[in-house]
Amino acid sequence: MKRQITESEKQELIRNCRREDGKIYCFIDNEPIDDEKNIHFDHIDPFVKTEDTSLDNIAPVCKNHNLAKKDMSLTEYRDKLSIEKLFKSKEEIGKQLKLNDVLDAKYNLDYGFLVKYQFDEMSEEITVKYFSDSKQTNLPKIIKYPVFTCPITKMKFFYAQVPVANIINDGKEESDIELQPRPLIIDHFWNLYRHLRVNTQLQPSICRVDGDNPIFVFDGQHKAAAKIWAGTNFLDAKVFIEPDVIKLMKTNLVAHDKLKQLRFYSSILADKLAQIYGVNWQKYIETADKKSEKGFCNFVKYSETSTDENPTKQIEAFIVESILKHDENKIHPFIAPENKTGKQYAISRDSLKKYYFRYFVTSPPLDVEIDSKDDFRNQEIENNVKLLNILAEKTLIDKWNPDSNSDDHKKADRIYRAGSIMAWFPMLRNVIFNKLDLINPNESSRILFRNIPAEKWDLIEKFVEKLFSHKIWIDRDPNIDIVIGNKKAELTKKLFDEKGLTDKWILGLIE
Numbered sequence: 001m002k003r004q005i006t007e008s009e010k011q012e013l014i015r016n017c018r019r020e021d022g023k024i025y026c027f028i029d030n031e032p033i034d035d036e037k038n039i040h041f042d043h044i045d046p047f048v049k050t051e052d053t054s055l056d057n058i059a060p061v062c063k064n065h066n067l068a069k070k071d072m073s074l075t076e077y078r079d080k081l082s083i084e085k086l087f088k089s090k091e092e093i094g095k096q097l098k099l100n101d102v103l104d105a106k107y108n109l110d111y112g113f114l115v116k117y118q119f120d121e122m123s124e125e126i127t128v129k130y131f132s133d134s135k136q137t138n139l140p141k142i143i144k145y146p147v148f149t150c151p152i153t154k155m156k157f158f159y160a161q162v163p164v165a166n167i168i169n170d171g172k173e174e175s176d177i178e179l180q181p182r183p184l185i186i187d188h189f190w191n192l193y194r195h196l197r198v199n200t201q202l203q204p205s206i207c208r209v210d211g212d213n214p215i216f217v218f219d220g221q222h223k224a225a226a227k228i229w230a231g232t233n234f235l236d237a238k239v240f241i242e243p244d245v246i247k248l249m250k251t252n253l254v255a256h257d258k259l260k261q262l263r264f265y266s267s268i269l270a271d272k273l274a275q276i277y278g279v280n281w282q283k284y285i286e287t288a289d290k291k292s293e294k295g296f297c298n299f300v301k302y303s304e305t306s307t308d309e310n311p312t313k314q315i316e317a318f319i320v321e322s323i324l325k326h327d328e329n330k331i332h333p334f335i336a337p338e339n340k341t342g343k344q345y346a347i348s349r350d351s352l353k354k355y356y357f358r359y360f361v362t363s364p365p366l367d368v369e370i371d372s373k374d375d376f377r378n379q380e381i382e383n384n385v386k387l388l389n390i391l392a393e394k395t396l397i398d399k400w401n402p403d404s405n406s407d408d409h410k411k412a413d414r415i416y417r418a419g420s421i422m423a424w425f426p427m428l429r430n431v432i433f434n435k436l437d438l439i440n441p442n443e444s445s446r447i448l449f450r451n452i453p454a455e456k457w458d459l460i461e462k463f464v465e466k467l468f469s470h471k472i473w474i475d476r477d478p479n480i481d482i483v484i485g486n487k488k489a490e491l492t493k494k495l496f497d498e499k500g501l502t503d504k505w506i507l508g509l510i511e
């Protein structure tokens with residue numbers, strides 16, 4: 001929700017913001033806004049965070065930046081532009097961003113100051129001296145913490161709010177052993193940044209102290225980086241005291257491997273996942289015991305932060321993305337991106353969603369435990385890629401060519417007109433249902449949610465060929481295009497019936 005600004009407040013803002021040269025400057029890039037008609041105003045910090053209704057939280061922004069930033073606050077948008085720039089600068093030199101790069105950008109080498117500590121085993125207390133400069137000329141800040149012992153491993157640790165100037169990434173550049181080899185992922189970073197601007201950090205970052213060094217951060221680096229980018233000076237941390245690093249490294253690997261076993265976290269998909277579920281899924285897999293799509297939906301529904309989200313849609317989007325962006329997907333070049341139509345594409349994403357996925361992807365959320373023997377979501381994704389590839393090979397590849405007016409192209413064009421697909425996709429579903437020897441009608445709603453042996457795929461391919469060998473696709477009768485152009489499933493269905501294109505014909509049950 002945004003605060004509305006009255007006309008008189010607007011005048012007041014303009015008066016206050018006008019600089020000595022008489023100009024108003026854009027908050028985002030600090031460039032003058034020459035045409036005063038283009039001055040917009042918006043919140044500097046997220047409104048929900050500050051609930052700040054005073055004019056202090058409002059600043060001028062040029063019209064273009066105001067449109068581009070969408071629902072972000074001004075600081076969020078400014079930080080987004082700069083984080084993207086940072087990621088890009090690393091990418092250009094073939095590197096990936098790590099926590100230290102974020103510290104570098106924010107503190108300009110003024111960080112990574114060491115700490116000295118004294119651990120008193122008797123009183124189970126640790127005294128930590130935080131230095132605030134590299135030469136240790138300033139007096140350090142001294143804080144005492146209670147020390148806890150892990151009942152299982154006997155490792156010692158304490159909880160602290162550590163000054164950001166005293167932390168450093170636990171990578172191989174900084175210490176002999178690399179406990180944190182992973183780079184930052186921009187979407188995950190950004191989601192956490194936005195989340196932590198208005199919410200408290202639930203889990204601390206995990207660190208260690210060892211000798212006269214800064215404090216090494218080896219887990220929770222996304223949280224740490226996000227908070228640092230948002231301007232925090234302290235990091236909530238659980239700090240191990242001179243731990244057995246080899247042991248910790250194994251613990252860390254096991255923890256991440258275990259998460260990776262989960263389908264949604266498999267390596268290739270991690271980035272995509274981050275885009276779609278990001279923080280939600282991450283939190284869910286850390287908390288839940290047995291995981292299922294339904295469990296995820298409940299988790300999102302009852303979590304305090306995200307009541308306005310639609311988890312089912314997130315899962316759906318994830319499945320669709322996984323299919324369409326699959327490395328082996330061959331139909332992808334023929335699909336128009338969302339909101340775009342145009343002669344160069346055979347089908348739009350929206351049409352696929354509306355007329356294809358409803359028949360070939362089981363609607364989430366599923367109740368089955370993820371990665372259990374009853375979970376065929378992965379297979380379903382693979383099967384869809386396979387089926388779409390068969391369609392692409394039989395109807396589009398080397399055929400679709402909008403620049404020519406070849407017969408092959410005309411045929412492909414007729415096949416993929418919206419009026420057509422709404423009739424033949426369900427037909428294809430029925431044929432596959434039949435060829436997989438399924439009997440229970442309930443199975444038709446999860447037709448590809450299973451292992452399909454190679455010989456069955458050969459059959460499916462054969463019947464796809466049959467479907468597109470029908471003369472209706474090349475028939476010169478102009479009425480065909482007129483009917484298909486109506487985009488009414490019943491009308492196309494009737495036409496198909498009249499022309500003899502039916503389930504039974506494809507299956508060879510009638511001539």
Ligand SMILES: [Zn+2]
Nearest residue numbers: 026028062065
């Ligand atoms: Zn601007």
